[in-house]
Amino acid sequence: MKLKKWIQIILVSSSVITLAACSSKHKNAADNAAINDANNAYVGAQSSGLGEESRFGDQAGGGQRASAERVYYFDFDSDVVREEYKPAIDRNADYLASHASAKIMVEGHTDPRGSREYNIGLGERRAKAVAEILTARGVNPAQIRIVSYGAEKLATPGRTEQDFQLDRRAVLVYLQR
Structure with missing residues (x-):
């Protein structure tokens, strides 16, 4: 039993x-x-090349500059957007505010130093910092998707300080124009 x-x-x-x-x-x-x-x-x-043909905010022409205006670098262990990138973010915000059907993803990235959890959180804070500037300029929050990759998608495989500087970034990706 x-x-x-x-x-x-x-x-x-x-x-x-x-x-x-x-x-x-x-x-x-x-x-x-x-x-x-x-x-x-x-x-x-x-x-x-999504969006490369559209040169909003890029009077000089050339897709390289338009692409560069969607990558914003950060200082070590910081989620504060540098002043030098705010005009580019503003130009993207103007485009998004005037094109209600446009959708973007703001990706947050970090260098490989720090724990996985910390880097995911820092990447998210960086992406949110860019998104806050966009919404302050009139972009509908429904147009913005935030994702943090932390140190999962490094800009370069190197381990120098220059490489780490390239890893610490937020990238604005147009999903729909």
Whole structure:
């Protein structure tokens, strides 16, 4: 009789553990799907030249400058947007405010120093700092998506201070014009 009781406890426990494992796999799959979607949008925007033909705020012409106006670098361990990038962010805000159907993603990045958790948080704060400037200039928050990659997508594989400076950035990616 005691053996049957133990078998029942083991079966119930096994079922609960299996269900818990399945639900966490689905959650991770959903998280991975969201990350993959963001990555595909980023790669698609970069490889297709999305927005390069539109030279808003770029009277001198040339896609390189338009692209440079969507990458904003930060000081070490800081989420304060440098003054030198605010005019470029303002030009993007003007475009977004006048094109209600446009959608962007602001990506936050860090250098590889620090824990994964800290870097994800810092990347998010950097992306939010750029988004706050955009919304202050009249951009609808529904047009903005924020994602933090932390140190997952380094700008360069090097380990020098110059490399780290390139890693500490927020990138504005147009998802829809």
